[in-house]
Amino acid sequence: TMAMKKGRFSKTEQEFIRENHKEMSIHEIATHLDRDSASVESYVNSKLGSTLLEEREIEALRDLQNRPFWKDLQKQFSEDELQSLLYHWGRIITQFRDDVLPTEELQIIDAIKLEILMNRALIGQQTNMKDIQSYEELVTVEKAKALEIQDKDYIFSLERQVAVCRAAQESLTREYKDLQTKKASMLKDLKATREQRIKRLEDSKQTFIGWVRNLMSNPEARRSIGIQMEKMRLATDKEAARLSEYHKYEDGTIDQPFLTPNSVKED
Structure with missing residues (x-):
């Protein structure tokens, strides 16, 4: 027997899968294309979605990536942040069942941007906390030495770094709270909160x-x-047509149960 075809699906194969994945089973499609069932199933799940909800979400992701401002988003965010942006976009658009106006789309993008910036602030806080802990441990080690061999300038420098980090921590906390307030307000405008x-x-x-x-x-x-x-x-319409035909009653009488100017028959 000949080996099954390998490699990426051709455009013709992709089109066939898109047109038939709802009517044909994975095995039937794979047999028709002479492909491995696992690869066909993987394509359907990742590109088309196995449920209506997934289909809408995948379509929303493709739609966003085809927008003119997608290139700007790629410049603004890292790859991980873009994946997060795509995830939230797909979920929100699906939640609104595609009933989204252009101005609302911009609001959704802005709300997701705020979510990403909030994550940045939290990551910055975590990094700061680790730095503070590291500096304080170094201070403790230095102060544990005999007084005459302690490096006072080194201790002062470390303590100054701790103070800088603590100030940055407070700034990041304020930034996070501000972003959280803005995001909550934006979601309220979008009527996306559960209460609304x-x-x-x-x-x-x-x-x-x-x-x-x-x-x-x-x-x-x-x-x-x-x-x-x-x-x-x-x-x-079907029942009206049936009742407009001649019907034989139990007493032997033949007549039309449903008689109107449109259904009357010429004897």
Whole structure:
């Protein structure tokens, strides 16, 4: 038997997987492409998502990376920070079910930037704490020596470094709190906090206008209701057609149960 194909998927293969991964099993796709099932499954999970939620998240990530400002973000943040940015972007966009206006997109980016800067501040605090501990240990070692051989200038220099680090620690703490306040305010504007989401759902149940507002802002709900309405329409049309045909009753009478100007038949 010939060995299975190896290497990256061609554009044709990728297109085939995208078009058929919902209808065909991983094994069927792999057999058709003469590929290993594990590689096909890995591609589906990483590029397409195994659930609707994952599909939306992956699509959101691709969308962000195709934006003109993505290059600016690459210059502003490290690779690890970019991965964090992509993660939060995908989660938030999915949370809002793709119902995001352009101005809201910028707010989301800014909120994620604040999250990254908060992480930087925390990392800086941790680094400072380690430096302070290291300097204080050196001071302790030096002071443990006999008084006549202690290096006073060295001790003074270390203690000055400790003071500088403590001042930086206070600055980082203030910076973190400021960023936290800004982020909370921005998330509040985006109606992304749990309290506001619950309140919005409760309000939507109280009035008809609220229900309509919730329906307009929830594409998934609109789609679900639309499907139900279409099913009802099709079922109604089918039943109307059935009842418009001649029907033989138990007493032998033949007639149309549903008689309208449109359904009347010429004998």
